[in-house]
Amino acid sequence: MSGAVDARIAELVARYGLPDESTRPLAQLLEALDDEHAPTTVRAPEEAIDVHLADSLAGLELPAIRDARSIADLGAGAGFPGLPLAVALPKARITLVESIARKCAFISAAARAAAIENAEVVAARAEEWADGIGRNDVVTARALAPLGVLAEYAAPLLREGGLLVAWKGRRDDDEERVAAAAAAELGLEIEEIRPVAPYAGADHRHLHLLRKVAPTPARFPRRPGMARKRPLGARVGGSSDRPQR
Numbered sequence: 162m163s164g165a166v167d168a169r170i171a172e173l174v175a176r177y178g179l180p181d182e183s184t185r186p187l188a189q190l191l192e193a194l195d196d197e198h199a200p201t202t203v204r205a206p207e208e209a210i211d212v213h214l215a216d217s218l219a220g221l222e223l224p225a226i227r228d229a230r231s232i233a234d235l236g237a238g239a240g241f242p243g244l245p246l247a248v249a250l251p252k253a254r255i256t257l258v259e260s261i262a263r264k265c266a267f268i269s270a271a272a273r274a275a276a277i278e279n280a281e282v283v284a285a286r287a288e289e290w291a292d293g294i295g296r297n298d299v300v301t302a303r304a305l306a307p308l309g310v311l312a313e314y315a316a317p318l319l320r321e322g323g324l325l326v327a328w329k330g331r332r333d334d335d336e337e338r339v340a341a342a343a344a345a346e347l348g349l350e351i352e353e354i355r356p357v358a359p360y361a362g363a364d365h366r367h368l369h370l371l372r373k374v375a376p377t378p379a380r381f382p383r384r385p386g387m388a389r390k391r392p393l394g395a396r397v398g399g400s401s402d403r404p405q406r
């Protein structure tokens with residue numbers, strides 16, 4: 162790991178007031194990503210430190226994430242934002258839900274390499290994870306789906322009072338309008354759309370916070386794939402949820 166990357170990890174540890182012991186597992190996550198088989202296009206530590214680690218740790222700006230005891234990260238891919246949050250929040254249990262088995266194997270191996278003990282991987286679609294229903298304080302998702310679809314994945318999995326936190330890019334009126342309509346059907350309410358600046362150049366990053374304010378109707382989750390095929394809230398707007406670079 163280069164000195165610049167080490168310095169950047171130290172900056173993040175200081176910025177979020179993490180214990181010194183979190184430095185090593187964060188570096189080990191970057192080492193795990195620096196492999197041609199890692200299921201992400203951003204592998205070089207000099208880039209991944211921002212695009213994956215800093216962006217994931219932006220969630221720590223939210224008291225609801227800092228205080229959560231159970232977090233489900235849907236569509237975790239190579240493990241983001243779930244694995245860095247597991248390092249930062251040792252008292253929380255993080256479940257990374259990912260539908261592709263090869264990616265689940267990568268997440269498990271990366272968690273082992275970084276000696277992360279409070280994360281588990283569920284190889285399933287979010288809509289099929291029956292054990293997670295009503296059990297999570299927070300659901301996170303980055304680069305998974307339009308906001309309305311995320312709301313439908315997350316609502317059944319949240320406890321009442323729980324929070325969906327969606328990492329999104331530039332704001333999109335259509336997407337937000339559809340999401341608001343979907344949320345109303347699901348027992349969710351849009352609480353806040355918070356601009357964040359996890360690293361220089363991440364100019365349009367927003368965290369969308371949707372609170373579960375009422376029980377989700379029993380007809381959810383719908384069959385796998387339906388949330389995308391027949392989205393709630395009528396028209397689906399554009400999605401600007403890609404990790405920023």
Ligand SMILES: C[S@@+](CC[C@H](N)C(=O)[O-])C[C@H]1O[C@@H](n2cnc3c(N)ncnc32)[C@H](O)[C@@H]1O
Pocket residue numbers: 235236237238239240241242258259260261264285286287288302303304305404
């Ligand atoms: C673009 S990747 C984003 C990965 C990661 N969250 C990130 O930001 O780096 C989206 C991931 O979601 C997974 N996925 C798609 N639909 C899913 C679903 N319904 N349930 C669980 N995982 C899903 C895909 O296999 C893929 O790994």
